[in-house]
Amino acid sequence: MDHHLILRVVTRLLVAPILLFGLYVQFHGDFGPGGGFQAGVIFAVALILYGIVFGLSRLRSIFPDRWVMRLLAFGLLLYAGVGVVSLIQGGNYLDYNVLLPSAKAGQHYGIIVIELGVGITVFGVMMAIYYGFAGRPPSIEDTDW
Amino acid sequence: MTDLAVTLLLFFALVSTAIAIALLRSLFAVVMLSGVFSLLAALLFIAMDAVDVAFTEAAVGAGISSVLMLGTIALTARHEMKPKRWSATPLIIVGIIGAFLIYGTLDMPAFGDPNAPVQTYLNPDFIARTPKEIDVPNIVTAVLASYRGFDTMGEVAVVFVAGLGVTMLIGGSGGFLRRRYRETVLSRKDGQA
Incomplete structure (x- = not known):
């Protein structure tokens, strides 16, 4: 999409605020609507928008394929890891009360960490699916629409 | 209004x-x-x-x-x-199923009804316990991440498996299967040529 000047300029302006909004949704999930699921999607949307406008190869150079599968697994492991930590601390699996001396603080930290795990996995999955579809041979030409 | x-x-x-x-x-x-x-x-x-x-x-x-x-x-x-010929059967099937669905909603409690089962069974308990036990303003997050943390982990696992499945089926470029394909099948072809 080299000749779409407006799209390129608007995308440049939009990508950073979308990423920031994704982070806001991720870490503000306890207080307002949102959480890991939505944040992961929003974060992926910013990169996918970049990929659509500036080309898949440029996106791949910023966010290489090998990172996708690592993030995918890392998010789920982070989530499951919180459960293991709470087991080690002497509680039930995924019982956040025992993570910190104060039960409420433990709940807060537990929720933030597992939401982060959710966000990372969802982000990874969205990127994996996008790369899967967009990376196949027939690339989209402007005249095709 | x-x-x-x-x-x-x-x-x-x-x-x-x-x-x-x-x-x-x-x-x-x-x-x-x-x-x-x-x-x-x-x-x-x-x-x-x-x-x-x-x-x-x-x-x-x-x-x-x-x-x-x-x-x-x-x-x-x-x-x-374009379909080869117009047929009324799908329209009739969709109409019948739609009629059944609308008939089903007649038995549902009215929107926002305080006496609906969903409002009387577990929700009051979550609303009462969240400020005391978890202390986050968004009760949806408290239920999703803490009270039902195990379910949410299952959901994340489902999303994870979905991503794995798509990658294995239509694959990224640098994947293990793609590389093996390139190494075995394509090199064999080169050898024949």
């Missing part, structure tokens, strides 16, 4: 979009309209005070789904084929 007007307007727009999607043959327009459909549905959820659901609908339905559909169109066809 305004509530009712807004809801009716949104429903009217939703139904018009759905009819337009059914009638159009250009798949690009259909994908764009399904994005519009998701946005309208999200607005409807906001009108019903379900902000978390609306958020997800807007992000997943209007955002990611449209992109994936566009990707699929790029790999397949741009236009839906």
Whole structure:
């Protein structure tokens, strides 16, 4: 999409605020609507928008394929890891009360960490699916629409 | 009164979009309209005070789904084929199922009914316990991440497996299977040539 000047300029302006909004949704999930699921999607949307406008190869150079599968697994492991930590601390699996001396603080930290795990996995999955579809041979030409 | 007007307007727009999607043959327009459909549905959820659901609908339905559909169109066809002859059977089947669904909603409690089972069974308990035990303002997050943390982990595992499945089926470029394919099958072909 080299000749779409407006799209390129608007995308440049939009990508950073979308990423920031994704982070806001991720870490503000306890207080307002949102959480890991939505944040992961929003974060992926910013990169996918970049990929659509500036080309898949440029996106791949910023966010290489090998990172996708690592993030995918890392998010789920982070989530499951919180459960293991709470087991080690002497509680039930995924019982956040025992993570910190104060039960409420433990709940807060537990929720933030597992939401982060959710966000990372969802982000990874969205990127994996996008790369899967967009990376196949027939690339989209402007005249095709 | 305004509530009712807004809801009716949104429903009217939703139904018009759905009819337009059914009638159009250009798949690009259909994908764009399904994005519009998701946005309208999200607005409807906001009108019903379900902000978390609306958020997800807007992000997943209007955002990611449209992109994936566009990707699929790029790999397949741009236009839906015209059916060879017009048949009334699908319309009748859809009409009957729709009638059954509407009949089913007659038994459901009215929207926002305080005596509905969903409001009397577990919700009061969550609302009473969350400030004392978890102390986060968004009770949806408290239920999702803490009281039902195990379920949410299952959901994340499902999302994880979905991502794995897609990658294994249509694969990224640097994947293990793709590399093995390149090494074995393609090198064999080169050898023959």
